[in-house]
Amino acid sequence: MSKHSFQITIPTDDEGFVGRECLECKKYFKIKPGTGLPTQYCHCPYCDYEGDQNTFWTQDQIDYSQSVGKQVAYEKLIEPLLDDFAKSLKRLETSTRGSLFQVKIKTKRSKPFFPIKYYDEAELETHLTCNNCQLEFAIYGVFSRCPDCKHLNAFAVFEKSLEVCKKQIDLFSQFQNDRDVELANLKFILSNAISSFDGLGKELRKKLVNKFPARPKNLFQNIDELEKVLAQNFDLDIQTKVSDYRFLRQMFQVRHIFEHNMGVVDVDFVTKVPDLNHLIDRKYPLSLSEVQKFLTLLSDLGRIIEGEAIKYYI
Known part of the structure; x- marks a missing residue:
């Protein structure tokens, strides 16, 4: 069975920040993509956990991605299959034309509704720019380490x-x-x-x-x-x-x-x-x-x- 993958873009807030949630301590912070180091690695600013960026998704982002994914999967995979099936039925109709009995096949379908689970990123108390790698990030409280370079802020x-x-x-x-x-x-x-x-x-x-x-x-x-x-x-x-x-x-x-x-x-x-x-x-x-x-x-x-x-x- 073949596998299909789709790229889904996670939206940023009005200031260009995207939310992150630590896999270990479950605390929330935000970073601004395009600033800081060109890395896929991330460090929790609150605890010692560090890992790939893909381990820092928030539940809101996961729910949003899944809801968008259902719509994209239907449009990219299911809908083309249904179109091909409808065309194959039409070919059956054409092959019987002119006979004593005519077979007319009509297909009718309505596109299913996939509700998108939109969300807003939370407001945080402190916005900072790391003076070591220039990453812009936001945290609860005041003091932390930089999520990119671990520099103490x-x-x-x-x-x-x-x-x-x-x-x-x-x-x-x-x-x-x-x-x-x-x-x-x-x-x-x-x-x-x-x-x-x-x-x-x-x-x-x-x-x-x-x-x-x-x-x-x-x-x-x-x-x-x-x-x-x-x-x-x-x-x-x-x-x-x-x-x-x-x-x-x-x-x-x-x-x-x-x-x-x-x-x-x-x-x-x-x-x-x-x-x-x-x-x-x-x-x-x-x-x-x-x-x-x-x-x-x-x-x-x-x-x-x-x-x-x-x-x-x-």
Whole structure:
């Protein structure tokens, strides 16, 4: 018995993405065909499963393919056979013409209805472009590995967060008439930037448990402790790698006093930043240019850490 195969195109959503479902963890994600690596292999962004793209179909896609397949099979296989059969009957009619008895054969058939099971791809929380292979994909949550190259997207998410901070600066800089409002906005941006850096750190600690210790809990908020860990476990000296490490370290301390001491410089602050001893018991005069410079240095630090960490999680 001969076998027949048909190619059925799975539709994309309005943004060009197609849904995928992991065979193991059953979690859903989306990728954009035409971006990323030219490969038929796929990695689940949530768990360790990896396999051929054909193992990542969603149930909606399978149902759609089967419904379209029935229609295509009828049009390509069944309908031509029925046409040939009808023609053969007509030949029987022709062969008896002129005889005492005439046989007239009439064929009538209606095309069966094959309902197509259309569907919509789900909306996901985070859209990303892998900064290693340029695959565009979407996931639930925030952090994951790239489905094409397995590159950890934590650094891409971190950079995206800093870009938002920079846009906030551009927006807030238009309204600098009120110093209290300006200071509140700058404090908010500074805090958000370090929170994003801390989020990056938490994800790295999950992936590299042997490189980043469980204590202290907020390692990526404590620049002094982070410096020691990077030096010990990665042989990475961020004091020499970051262009203005002293300023970067100072801004981590500034963020700390705004979070825990209303922005007032205390003894602990000047112990760590002795050059600013003259500001003790005064509110730190945070400026727009300082926050802008800090965002640039924090981005640089992220790339420096990525350059070392990538050696261990790829």
